[in-house]
Amino acid sequence: MEIFLTAVGEYLGKVGAETTIDLYADFEITEPEPKRLFEKIQQAALAEAKEAGTGRRKGDPYMAVPLDLTTGKGIAYFSRLAHRTIDCESVLDNKVVFSTVENERIVCLNVPDHEVEALESKAREAGATTLSRIA
Template structure:
């Protein structure tokens, strides 16, 4: 999944989609690197919320955290965490074009079929072996 999501993240960054991630997980993240990245993102979100809202109360700092998919760091967070959290979505022109919802194996994509095929091909070339589509 991470290989495929890296290709998807690059695409989403290239088309200018706004991407957010919810930094909660229903299941323990057992892989050390994704767990480290998850903890790092939560720490950053907490610090940003405190500095942006000094003295004011705001919503949950771990929900709807923006991801910059024009950077390698943002793509790394996306590829390692999007499928491990309770939700991650990308919006382009007020339309959701990517979403994961509490599922480590399924992503929803609202992009043209030829783009999906190109992303699948890129992921397979990078080593992905278990990709499949659900109609």
């Protein structure tokens, strides 16, 4: 999934999609690198909220945290955490084009088929082996 999400994150960054992630997980993140990144982004979100004096949605600094998918750092957070949290979504032209909702194995993409095919191809070239589509 992380290989595929790297390709998706790069694509979303290039097209200018606005991406947010909710920093809660229904299941403990146990893999060392994703766990480290999750704790790091939570700390940064909390520090940002304290500095600003308010949190995001209804005062919760862990909800709708923006990710900058034009940077390697943003793509790293996206690829390792988007599918492990309760929600991550990207919006382009007021339309949700990417979403994960409490599911480590399924992502929803609302982009043209040729773009999905290109993303799958790029992910396979990078080593992804278990991609499949649900109609």
